[in-house]
Amino acid sequence: MRNKVYSVLIALWAACAVPQSVAGDTLPAEHTFGAIADCQYCDGNSRGDRMYALSKQKLADCVTEFNTMPLDFVTHLGDFIERDFKNFDVLNPIFDQLTMPKVHVLGNHDFSVADHLKKDVPAKLGMPAKYYDYEVKGWRYVVLDGNDVSFHAYPDGSAEAKHASEYYIENKISSSKWNGAIGAPQLAWLKTVLEQAQENQQAVILFCHFPVYPQNGHNLWNADEVMTLLESYPCVKAYINGHNHRGNYGKKGGIHYVTLKGMVETETNSYAVIKVSDDTIDIVGYGREKSRSLPIQHDSAHIH
DSSP states (O other), X not given: XXXXXXXXXXXXXXXXXXXXXXXXXXXXXXXXXXXXXXXXXXSSOOBTTBOGGGHHHHHHHHHHHHTTSOOSEEEEOSOOBOSOTTHHHHHHHHHTTOSSOEEEOOOSGGGOSOGGGGGGHHHHTTOSSSSEEEEETTEEEEEOOTTSBOSSSSOTXXXXXXXXXXXXXXXXXXXXXXXXXXXXXXXXXXXXXXXXXXXXXXXXXXXXXXXXXXXXXXXXXXXXXXXXXXXTOTTEEEEEEOSOTTOEEEEETTEEEEEOOOTTBSSXXXXXXXXXXXXXXXXXXXXXXXXXXXXXOOXXXXXX
C-alpha cells in the first residue's frame, strides 16, 4: 500500500513540477541543475565555522544567481534548517522564489524540531514522499531518505526510535548516532527503480543527505550495503550528497560519489551548477564549492 501511495504522489508531483523527457527521446538529453547542501539556517549564534544566521542571505544570493540561468531544477540536499520548525517559514519563501522546479532531500537537522512536528517535515518541504524518483530528459533521478532508520527522525519512545536503537546495537555501529540507514523496504524499492531504469536505458543519478563513499565518519550506517546494490546496475552514474560540510569525492565501481560542501560553513557561500551530458557530469562550483569534470563511464553494459 505504501509504495502504491508513493507512486500516485510521485506521478502527480512529477507531472506538474519536474520536466519530463520528450516522447520519442532515445538518448539522455543534456540538461543542467542547481545543487545546494546544508543551508542549515537558524537565527542563533555561530558554532565554530557554522554561521547559522548568515545562511538566510546566502540562500537568497544563491536563488538570485540560479534565476539567471536556464536550469531544469534545483535540489537542496538536506539540513535546510537548524533547531526549530519555524525556521522553515523563514527559508521557504526565499526558496520558492526559484523559477524552476525544486527538489528537497531530508537531512538529519531537518528533524531538530519538537517530536510532535517531526511527521510534518516532508510536507513542510513540499515533498511527495520521504523517498521518490523522477525523470528529467531521459535521466532517472532518485531521492533517498537516509533518515529511514534513525534516532532523530522519530519521536522518543516510538516504534521507529526503538527499531533504530536495536539496529544500531545489532549491527555493531560505531559511527555517530546523527547518521542513519536506509531500511529494507526502501532498499527493495530502490532495487525496483534501478531495474526499471536499466531496462529502459536510463542513466541514473542519486541524491541523499548522507554520503556512502569514500569511507568517512559521516557515512550512512549501511553504506556498504547501499554501494553493493548501486554497483550491481551499470545505469548508475553518480551519487550526490551533503552532510559532510568539508566536501568529499571518490569514484568506485564506475560511480562518482560527490559530497558538496555545506552552505552554512564559514562566511563564504557554497553551491553548485551541475551540467549533465552523455559523456560528462560537469560541476561548476560557487564560493567554497570545487569545480569538477567527471567523465561518465561507458562500456558494453553501460548506457550510451
